[in-house]
Amino acid sequence: MQTKTWMKLGLAAALLAAPSLGMAQEAAAAAAEAEAETTPPMADIGYIFTTFMFLVTGFLVMFMAAGFSMLEAGLVRQKNVTMQLMKNVSLFAFAAVMYYLVGYNLMYPGDGWTMDGMLGAFSFASLEPVGLAETETDLTYASVGSDFFFQLMFCATTASIVSGTLAERIKLWPFLVFIIILTGFIYPIQASWKWGGGFLDQAGFLDFAGSTVVHSVGGWAALTGAIILGPRLGRYVDGRVVPFPGSNLTLATLGTFILWLGWFGFNGGSQLYMDTAGNVADISRIFANTNTAAAGGAIAALILTQILYKKPDLTMVLNGALAGLVSITAEPLTPGLGSATIIGAIGGILVVLAVPMLDKLKIDDVVGAIPVHLVCGIWGTIAVVFTNADASLGTQLYSIVVVGIFVVVVSAVVWFILKAIMGLRVSAEDEMTGLDMAELGMEAYPEFAKG
Numbered sequence: 001m002q003t004k005t006w007m008k009l010g011l012a013a014a015l016l017a018a019p020s021l022g023m024a025q026e027a028a029a030a031a032a033e034a035e036a037e038t039t040p041p042m043a044d045i046g047y048i049f050t051t052f053m054f055l056v057t058g059f060l061v062m063f064m065a066a067g068f069s070m071l072e073a074g075l076v077r078q079k080n081v082t083m084q085l086m087k088n089v090s091l092f093a094f095a096a097v098m099y100y101l102v103g104y105n106l107m108y109p110g111d112g113w114t115m116d117g118m119l120g121a122f123s124f125a126s127l128e129p130v131g132l133a134e135t136e137t138d139l140t141y142a143s144v145g146s147d148f149f150f151q152l153m154f155c156a157t158t159a160s161i162v163s164g165t166l167a168e169r170i171k172l173w174p175f176l177v178f179i180i181i182l183t184g185f186i187y188p189i190q191a192s193w194k195w196g197g198g199f200l201d202q203a204g205f206l207d208f209a210g211s212t213v214v215h216s217v218g219g220w221a222a223l224t225g226a227i228i229l230g231p232r233l234g235r236y237v238d239g240r241v242v243p244f245p246g247s248n249l250t251l252a253t254l255g256t257f258i259l260w261l262g263w264f265g266f267n268g269g270s271q272l273y274m275d276t277a278g279n280v281a282d283i284s285r286i287f288a289n290t291n292t293a294a295a296g297g298a299i300a301a302l303i304l305t306q307i308l309y310k311k312p313d314l315t316m317v318l319n320g321a322l323a324g325l326v327s328i329t330a331e332p333l334t335p336g337l338g339s340a341t342i343i344g345a346i347g348g349i350l351v352v353l354a355v356p357m358l359d360k361l362k363i364d365d366v367v368g369a370i371p372v373h374l375v376c377g378i379w380g381t382i383a384v385v386f387t388n389a390d391a392s393l394g395t396q397l398y399s400i401v402v403v404g405i406f407v408v409v410v411s412a413v414v415w416f417i418l419k420a421i422m423g424l425r426v427s428a429e430d431e432m433t434g435l436d437m438a439e440l441g442m443e444a445y446p447e448f449a450k451g
Contacts, residue, residue: 046275047142053274053283054146060265061153065092067258068160072167073444074252075315075367079434080168081247081444087163087172091179095156098184100125103155104148107188108196117199120192141273150269154214157266158187161218164367166225168244169232169431172439174418178225181414187217190403205399206391209270211330211380212403219374220407223363228415229424231364233431241359244366247445249314256318260294263325267332286332290325293332293344297324300348308352316355319368320348326373327380335387343383347376 069088073081102122105112109120127145141147159179166175191213193200207213234242246252267290273279301320305313324344328335335343354371363370381400385391418424425431430438437443 046273049274050142050272051146053271054142054150054269057265057269058146058150058153060262061150061157061269062262064153064157064259064262064266065160067255067260067262068157068163069255070251070258071255071318072164072367074248074250074255075164075246076167077244077434078247078445078448079436079443081436082440082442083172083435084163084167085444086440087175088160090172090176091159091163091183092156094176094179095159095183096152098180099148099152099155099188102184103188104151106185107151107192109192117197117202118193119189120196154191154210154266155183155187158214158218158221159183161215161369161373162222162225165222165365165369166229167366168435169425170225170229171422171424171426172435174422174424177418177422178221178411178414182221182411186221186407186410187214190217190406193403194399200399200402203398204390204392204395206384206388206396207330207381207399208332208384209267209329211326211377212400214377215326215329215373216377216381216400217403217407219370219372219377220404221411222365223370223374224408224411225415226363226365226370228412228419231362232366233428235364236359236362241356246315252315252318256321259322260291260325263290263294263329267329271333282333288337289332289335289340290328292337293324293328293340293347294321295324296341296344297321297327297348297351300324300345301352304349304352315368316352319351319355319372322372323347323351323376326376327383329377330380331384331388331391339387343380343386346383347379350375350379 065088069085072084072088076084101124104125105123106120112121112123113119114121125144125148127148128143159182162179162182163175192198194205194207194213195201232244235244236242264287268283268286271279271283271286274283298317298321301316301323302312305311305316324347327343327347328340332340351368351371354375355365355368358365358370365371378400381396382393384396385393415424426435426438434443
């Protein structure tokens with residue numbers, strides 16, 4: 001009797017619970033359906049993450065503009081600091097406009113080459129519609145806006161390299177006109193030969209993030225300008241080099257660390273995809289190699305200056321770190337940590353040796369940009385063959401020469417035209433006074449005595 005009672009009670013409880021169980025199952029099914037509707041398909045997820053990567057790494061590279069500004073402001077004399085700051089802000093602004101007007105599509109013509117493999121398309125850059133409305137955008141890569149933003153930062157970096165070399169004696173407006181030509185035409189055209197799928201890319205040239213495409217191009221343009229412009233007054237006297245100490249080594253050091261930070265975006269973003277676990281792992285590998293190459297360059301410069309000059313030279317150590325960064329830029333993925341450190345260290349050594357060599361040739365490079373970006377850009381491009389089995393030494397050397405000849409010839413023509421029409425140098429009196437007051441009428445440190 002008691003057993004039957006309990007059975008009846010259990011049956012009643014089951015009947016009462018049945019609707020609740022049904023409702024729970026319906027709720028779970030509804031939640032699963034809602035989740036399926038709100039979770040993007042895998043192609044969309046890859047698009048989202050790669051776009052996000054371009055935006056984040058892009059603003060890291062943009063921060064390098066601040067690094068160049070601080071480095072140059074610290075290494076020029078006090079009377080020329082404002083001019084360097086003016087040049088760096090202005091060149092970035094002009095690069096942004098020129099890359100939109102003509103540079104981006106010259107560099108990435110797709111199927112719209114004006115001259116197949118050699119010259120891209122002459123047209124404005126354009127973005128997707130707001131919210132991607134009424135478009136069948138290919139969601140397997142990234143948004144055009146993010147790619148444009150990221151690639152623009154490389155263009156502006158190339159222009160920044162030229163600024164420091166020609167400091168303390170060039171007029172503002174001829175310099176900016178050259179920057180307009182460099183960012184609108186020179187840089188995008190040669191970059192299309194590799195990154196736009198042009199003839200160097202077809203030949204098998206490897207340059208992951210731009211040791212040649214970015215850094216040596218800026219270096220070649222700077223070297224050509226320095227030769228045509230001539231050295232600063234009083235720099236070379238009776239066969240000896242007269243030192244012109246920088247105004248603020250604190251700022252120069254800050255600028256170097258900002259550039260070091262920005263380089264993670266420079267090299268990491270050049271992976272171009274963040275849509276798989278493998279790509280994310282590669283980006284982390286690139287970060288680690290980039291960092292250790294900079295460290296290797298700094299340590300090598302520190303030790304070598306101690307040996308050569310009996311005292312370590314801070315400016316050489318700063319440029320040694322940057323040399324390591326430039327050296328690893330052509331291939332930051334395939335080396336191990338040890339190889340990356342050695343590649344960076346060789347860059348640091350090259351900088352220490354190249355600076356006095358330029359002085360012997362009476363080529364006046366105020367901040368050491370030619371040794372860092374040109375010499376180490378060439379070294380980094382060659383070093384690819386030591387860690388990447390797909391690289392050919394002949395192809396790497398051929399591409400270095402082709403890009404070098406193009407940039408030097410076009411830059412020389414532009415510099416000579418500007419010299420004839422506008423004049424490049426300030427007067428001797430203005431140079432002695434300082435470009436801050438002569439060209440701009442304002443000083444960076446008005447409360448201090450003039451340096």
